[in-house]
Amino acid sequence: MTINGGIPGPTIKAEEGDWVNIKVSNNMDVNTSIHWHGILFPGRNDQDGVPNLTTPPIKAHGSLKFRFPLKEFDSITGQSIKGVVNQHHIVIGNIHLFESLDIDTKKLKERAESFREDGATVVLVAVDNEITGLIAVADPIKETTKDAIDALHHDGLKVVMMTVDNRKCLSE
Numbered sequence: 357m358t359i360n361g362g363i364p365g366p367t368i369k370a371e372e373g374d375w376v377n378i379k380v381s382n383n384m385d386v387n388t389s390i391h392w393h394g395i396l397f398p399g400r401n402d403q404d405g406v407p408n409l410t411t412p413p414i415k416a417h418g419s420l421k422f423r424f425p426l427k428e429f430d431s432i433t434g435q436s437i438k439g440v441v442n443q444h445h446i447v448i449g450n451i452h453l454f455e456s457l458d459i460d461t462k463k464l465k466e467r468a469e470s471f472r473e474d475g476a477t478v479v480l481v482a483v484d485n486e487i488t489g490l491i492a493v494a495d496p497i498k499e500t501t502k503d504a505i506d507a508l509h510h511d512g513l514k515v516v517m518m519t520v521d522n523r524k525c526l527s528e
Contacts, residue, residue: 370426378422379412387413390422406427447482454487455481464490 370376382388389411405414405431414420421508429439436449438457447457453469454461454478459482468478471492 372426372428374426376422376424376426380422380486381418381419382414383435385416385522387415389413445482445484447485448479448491450478456480457485461487463487469494492522 361365368376368378368486380390393464401511412420429437431437432453434450435453436447438447438453440446447453447459451461459519463482464480464487468480468490471494473477474492474494475496476492476494479490479493480487481489508515
């Protein structure tokens with residue numbers, strides 16, 4: 357069996373984010389399948405090439421169209437990131453991202469809230485849609501901060517502190 361008259365098959369060149377559209381024709385007298393080496397299908401395996409299990413077979417003298425995105429990483433503005441690492445789906449982000457992906461956060465909700473009450477920004481971590489940990493990021497006000505702000509005021513500058521992470525940070 358050859359692909360386009362040769363072995364190995366052709367190299368498909370595309371960039372992450374592109375949609376790949378491929379029509380595979382089977383000129384043999386038996387059904388066959390194709391497996392996409394080096395391509396992960398995050399959240400799905402319906403085109404992974406296991407005939408009659410995950411993908412319909414390519415019928416003898418028939419063809420099958422494949423369409424899939426080349427996407428293994430996504431940076432979601434204001435919510436953080438998700439991607440695939442070693443065939444595991446990783447999500448790192450805020451509670452809103454986890455809720456939008458229907459990832460249950462109950463397991464670490466109390467602990468996360470405790471860190472938020474202390475003024476930290478909490479970043480949740482999930483592997484394969486199961487919450488596995490959290491990261492609490494805090495930037496406490498330094499002892500020299502008041503003197504620095506006073507010096508800026510003395511120079512005629514108005515100082516404003518802004519955050520979208522956690523209002524508790526503003527109260528200290």
